[in-house]
Amino acid sequence: MREQENQYVLEMKNITKIFPGVLALDKVNLKVRAGTVHVLVGENGAGKSTLMKILSGEHQIDGGEIYFKGTKLDHQNTKSALNLGIAMIHQELSPILDMTIAENIFLDREPTYNFASLDIFVNFKKLYQQTQELLDRLGLKYDPYMKMRELSVAGMQLIEISKAISRGASLIIMDEPTSAITDTEVTMLFNQIRDLKQNGVAIIYITHKMDEIFQIADDITIIRDGQYVDSNHAGYYDENKLISLMVGRTISNIFPKDPAEIGETVLEVKNLTRDGLFKDINFRVRRGEILGLAGLVGAGRTEVARAIFGLDPIDSGEILLEGSPIKVRKPMDVIEKGVAMLSEDRKSDGLVLCRSVLENISMTNLNKFAPGLFIDLEQEAETAKNMIKMLKIKVHSLYAAANTLSGGNQQKVILAKWLLGDLKVLILDEPTRGIDVGSKSEIHKLMCKYAQEGLAIIMISSELPEILGMSDRVIVMQEGRITGELNRAEASQEKIMILATGGKIG
Ligand SMILES: Nc1ncnc2c1ncn2[C@@H]1O[C@H](COP(=O)(O)OP(=O)(O)OP(=O)(O)O)[C@@H](O)[C@H]1O
Ligand SMILES: [Mg+2]
Incomplete structure (x- = not known):
């Protein structure tokens, strides 16, 4: 880029970071302009999060220089970085689960009473009021008194985003902020990002979702294996060019569906109900079949999967494996019978x-x-x-x-x-969340291979192209109920969206 140097709110030069046995970053450069979205891309393990954790003060550098608003930064810690106006939304969220949404958002900066010039007592009324105002402004329908543990991964991501926005930072780092949320919330986030940009805030945005990159990016920097590869205005790249710079080769077919022979029913659920979460869920999945479960955040897909896998109890209904009803009280009950689940919350x-x-x-x-x-x-x-x-x-x-x-x-x-x-049945909740484009197609190929060997797969995904590309059949849920079923030939993005939002296909 040829711009004047002083346009940059952030300049990271020749950043090097060594972990025991790993050269995670090798002289990486990153220059970010104020009031822009800078997308940072690279394969899994390329060094994106490490570079950002250096900026947010979690890691120290082993070489290189960082300039923020023209001043050289030395030995940051997370607190000093925040004070300078650098906030980060982490890829792996770790909220304190017993705190309320409000406590989590305003952690360490709760409004206090000013009492005899002491301000040690938290003003709870104000805390919840401020949180409500913030959530309203962002269009999020959450109750500030709700405990963090009651939220889905998507909910936690949205609260984390609100938290960063509420800090009034001038540089916000978003490390895969949309990995668990669906299009509707992504739109909300992008609107917020546009507002932030207009107020001069710079955003560093990490994502593996190709369509997001070109919607939101002003500038793009690519790193590969800990090394700087290229940087330019977004308009300079197209999808193919970007992928080949990221992975060092070209990838043509992102959803390589290889049809498998579909056999008899392996798993069936009948009238599965958990009060308040899902009701009368009926479906079956057969040998060799990939059954897609589509819906918006909160539709109850994960909850159904968790119940089948014994992570949560059910109130009524039946689970049948190869025709026989089974009692499911804990995951071991089904693991023993050949059912496995990749859960959306990999950390816990x-x-x-x-x-x-x-x-x-x-x-x-x-x-x-x-x-x-x-x-x-x-x-x-x-x-x-x-x-x-x-x-x-x-x-x-x-x-x-x-x-x-x-x-x-x-x-x-x-x-x-x-x-x-x-395995007989594999339940995948967002199987390629956070996975780079190259590995994504490898995982899809493996899913097809295992299906061909007779595995029955239930796949929850918030990415419609993935649902459409991989599923033999799609079930759509809305507010805890199944609103429709589509076979591979009839499924389309529009039909799924209609069913997911409670409409009827005419
Ligand atoms: N605390 C650590 N100790 C040792 N090695 C680490 C540590 N943190 C990261 N690494 C290594 O540094 C490299 C870069 O990891 P990083 O998390 O920055 O990748 P990333 O680009 O964010 O990938 P992803 O897209 O999968 O999130 C990897 O090889 C990783 O194993
Ligand atoms: Mg990362």
Whole structure:
């Protein structure tokens, strides 16, 4: 870019970051103009989140320089970065679950009473009032008194976004803010972003969703394997050019659906009901079939999946596996019978973060490697290595702790774990959330391959192209009920949206 230097609110020069055994960033550059959206793209593990965590003061640099509004920054911590006006929405959210929405948004800066020049007492009335005002302004229908744990991942993302906006920062970092939310909320977010831009706020936006990039970006920077690749105005790129710069090769078919032979019913649910969440849910999924579950955030798709998998109780209804009713009280009841689920909340349900990648991949499959009393360690390692290769998981060692992997690579580890099992039914809640374009098509290919081998797959996805591209049949839910069913040939973006918003297809 040829602009004057002083246009940049942020300049990161030659940033280097080393983790034990990993050169995460190798002399990366990033220049962001005030009042613009700068999209940062790259494959899983490219170094995007690490670069942003340096900016927000969570990591220190091992080399390079950072200038913010012309001043050189040294040894930031998260508090000093916030004070300078740099706020970050994290990829992996970790709200305090027992706090209310209001407490979470105004954590550490709650309004207080001014009492004998002491301001230690939180003014709760004002806290909730301010939160209500903020939520109203952003058009979010949440009750400030609601506990964080009652929110879905999407809800938490929206609250996190509100929090960053409410801080009045001049630079907001959004690390995959829309990975769990659907088009309607994305539109709301983009409107907010346009407002922020007009007020001179700069936004660094990380996403793997191609269509979002060109809707929102003013400038784009691409990094690959910890190295700077290119940067320019958004108009300079098109989708193909961007993908090839990101992955170093061209990818043509993003949804490679390979039809499988569809057999008899494997799993069936009858009148499944959980009061207040979903009611009279009836469907079946057959061998070799990919059943898509579509709907807006809050439609109840995740709740139904969680109930089938034994994570939440049901009030009435039946779950049948290969024709026989089964009692489901906890996940083990169904795991034993060959049902697995990739949950949307990978942090709490999917991974043991402090354990190694190897342990995470093999933990539910130990019987595979233990023909007798002892685990065949060599075979265990060999199998895990194959999975890592197949899913292109970026990890420097089998023994690296799961929490040292990038967000997208953590997701792949959970997938590897389930794919290794002898499964009959696989439930996938947002299987490619946070996964880069290249790996996404690998995962889709694997889904087709497993379906061809007879697996029945239930896939929840907020991305309509993914639903349309992968599903043999689509069930649409709205407010806890099934509002329609479409087969592959009749399913379209418009029809799904009509059913998802309570309309009738005429
Ligand atoms: N705390 C850590 N300890 C060791 N290695 C780490 C740590 N955090 C990140 N890494 C490594 O640094 C590299 C970059 O990771 P980063 O999270 O920045 O990727 P990313 O571009 O955000 O990917 P994604 O799209 O999957 O979120 C990866 O190889 C990752 O394993
Ligand atoms: Mg990341």
